[in-house]
Amino acid sequence: MTTTMYKPRWDVETMTPIERLAAYNRGEAVDRLPCVPIVGNTAARVIGAKISQFRGNGKLLARAHTEAYRLFRYDIIRIFTDLYTQAEAMGASVHYPDDETAYLAAPAITDVSEIDRLAPAEPERDGNLPHHLEALQRTLDAVGTEVTVTAALTCPFTNASFLIGAETLVRLTLRNPEAVHKLCEVSLETSLRYAKAILDAGGVPSLTDAMSSSTVISPRQFKEFSFPYLKRLIDYIHSRGKTVTLHICGKTNRIWDLMVEAGADCISIDNDADLLEAKEKVGHKVRLMGNVKPSETMLQGRPEDVREAVLQCIAQACDSPKGYIVASGCSLPTETPFANIHAMVDTVREVGWPIDPEVLRLPGVAAGR
Numbered sequence: 001m002t003t004t005m006y007k008p009r010w011d012v013e014t015m016t017p018i019e020r021l022a023a024y025n026r027g028e029a030v031d032r033l034p035c036v037p038i039v040g041n042t043a044a045r046v047i048g049a050k051i052s053q054f055r056g057n058g059k060l061l062a063r064a065h066t067e068a069y070r071l072f073r074y075d076i077i078r079i080f081t082d083l084y085t086q087a088e089a090m091g092a093s094v095h096y097p098d099d100e101t102a103y104l105a106a107p108a109i110t111d112v113s114e115i116d117r118l119a120p121a122e123p124e125r126d127g128n129l130p131h132h133l134e135a136l137q138r139t140l141d142a143v144g145t146e147v148t149v150t151a152a153l154t155c156p157f158t159n160a161s162f163l164i165g166a167e168t169l170v171r172l173t174l175r176n177p178e179a180v181h182k183l184c185e186v187s188l189e190t191s192l193r194y195a196k197a198i199l200d201a202g203g204v205p206s207l208t209d210a211m212s213s214s215t216v217i218s219p220r221q222f223k224e225f226s227f228p229y230l231k232r233l234i235d236y237i238h239s240r241g242k243t244v245t246l247h248i249c250g251k252t253n254r255i256w257d258l259m260v261e262a263g264a265d266c267i268s269i270d271n272d273a274d275l276l277e278a279k280e281k282v283g284h285k286v287r288l289m290g291n292v293k294p295s296e297t298m299l300q301g302r303p304e305d306v307r308e309a310v311l312q313c314i315a316q317a318c319d320s321p322k323g324y325i326v327a328s329g330c331s332l333p334t335e336t337p338f339a340n341i342h343a344m345v346d347t348v349r350e351v352g353w354p355i356d357p358e359v360l361r362l363p364g365v366a367a368g369r
Contacts, residue, residue: 012031012032012349012352013031013032013073013349014031015030015031016146016147017034017073017074017075017076017146017147017148018145018146018147018148020032020034020075021034021075021076021148024323025323029353030353031352031353032348032349032351032352032353033314033318033324033325033326033348033351033353033355034075034076034325034326035074035075035325035326035327035344035345035348036074036075036076036078036289036325036326036327036328037072037074037292037298037327037328037332037336037341037344037345038078038268038294038327038328038330038331038332039065039068039072039074039078039331039332039341040078040080040081040101040331040332040334041054041080041081041101041331041334042068042332042333042334042335042336042341043061043064043065043067043068044064044099044334045334045335045338046064046067046068046071046338047060047063047064047067049064050098050099051081051096051097051099051100051101051102051334052096052097052098052099054081055081055096055102055128055131056128056131057131058130058131058132058133058134058135058137058138059134059135059138061079061081061131061132061134061135062079062134062135062136062137062138062139062142063138065077065078065079065135065139066138066139066142066143069143069147070143071338072338072341072342072345073345074341074345075147075148075325076147076148076149076150076206077139077143077147077148077149077150078150078151078152078206079132079135079136079139079149079150079151079152079203080151080152080206080331081101081102081128081132082094082101082102082103083152083154083158083162083208083210084102084103084104084154084162085127085128085129085132085152085154086121086127086129086153086154086159086162086187086190086191086194087104087107087108087154087159087162087163088127088128089121089122089123089126089127089128089129089190090108090118090119090120090121090126090127090159090163090186090187090190091108091109091118091163092104092106092107092108092162092163093105093106093107093108100334101334104162107162107163107164107165107168108162108163108164109163109164110164110165112164112172112176112179115164115179115182115183115186116182118163118183118186119186120186120189120190120193121190121193121194122193123193123194123196123197124197129194129197132151133151133197133198133201136149136151136198136201136203137201137202140201140202140203144202148204149202149203149204150198150203150204150205150206150245151198151203151204151205151206152206152208153191153194153195153198153205153206153207153208154191154208154209155191155207155208155209155212155226155229155230155233155246156184156185156187156188156191156226156229156230156233157184157187157209157211157212157225157226157229157230158208158209158210158211158212159187159190159191160180160183160184160187161211163183163186163187164183166211166216169183169211170216170217170221173217173221173224173225177224177225180225181225184225184226184228184229185229187229188229188232188233191229191233192232192233192236195233195236195237196236196240199237199240199242204242204243205237205242205244206245206247207230207233207234207244207245207246207247207264208247208248209226209230209246209247209248210248210249210250211226212226212230212248212255213248213249213250213251213252213270214250214251214252214253214254214255215249215250215251215272216250219254219255219258222255222258223255223258227258227261227262230246230262231261231262231263234246234262234263234264235263238263243265243266244263244264244265244266245264245265245266245267245268245289246259246262246264246266246267246268247267247268247270247330248267248268248270249270249272249330250270250272250273251270251272251273252267252269252270252273253273253274253277253278253281256278256281256282257281257282259282259286260282260285260286264286265286265287266286266287266288266289266325267282267286267287267288267289268289268290268291268327268329268330269288269289269290269291269329270290270291270329270330271290271291271292271293271294271296271328271329271330272329273290273291275288275290275291275313275316275317276316276317278290278317279316279317279319279320279324283317283320283321283322284321284322285322286322287320287322287323287324287325288317288320288322288323288324288325289324289325289327290313290317290327290328290329291313291327291328291329292306292309292310292313292326292327292328292329292344293309293328293329294328294329294330294331294332294333294336295333297309297340298328298332298333298336298340298341298344299332299333299335299336299337299340301340302340303339303340303342303343304343306340306343306344306347307343307347310326310343310344310347310348311347311351311359311360313326314326314348314351314355314360315360318355326344326348328344
């Protein structure tokens, strides 16, 4: 099969993203399902920038995400470069390759005896947080009247792993639980301060908690060490009148109920998890979002592969009782072809709303049970 050349089909849309999500939330008529290919550093490619240029440059980061939105017309913007912004602001060392996503070079501390030296970050002053807030504000000023703008916020347990090292933190859950709680407490205070700054600017925190995955820790460890701090963070965001989308990477089916209990209004399902299973287990409690494979399909596939994957996800979850957002299973790899991002959103446009069941009865498309 030859590769299809996609031309964006914005002409079929009759609503802005904010209008679409508001109507969908109220159970009113919409022109299509919400769609969020989770664009991270792919935004750099939209403006021909290197990822390292985002460091300390809120203006450039805002330009990248604004132009990426204008190019693809998805439904939620997420200001993001890497998971380490809060930890770096608290003293962790982060390495910034010339044109690849940053990674943790060294944790903030190396021993539990140093925990009391840690202080919560000040978002308006420390590390790259002020530049991310600037990017958020500039993006809101540019397109905030038509699309929701969120800022990535790393949840307390995951941030704690960057403060002392992931392997060390997991060992401490067994050997020194008190130390883990102290690390999560100071991480929570940073998360709360950053959430406040995001909300004060007019944005919405987008929660990511990679280390809380059942691929890394057990559900029992999640309930003891991650859940209490996650719930307090979500409670605060709710107190400010905003809903919460929570993404936890990898396998999460054993903690879906706890994610809901923590207060998440929407859970982002990684491609390692089963979207149909999520609908059946918690779809009546929480909105679902996901889960087209970021690497195998979005990065390495063709537009035709993307279209089929999107149709499969829609077939499985479009009737989820609390609603469904078509999305990638996690942040897109930087080099994701633009044609594949267009293919994701255009397939959702093609399907429209209400959904014609015949569109989903194509070869290779697995419907929901």
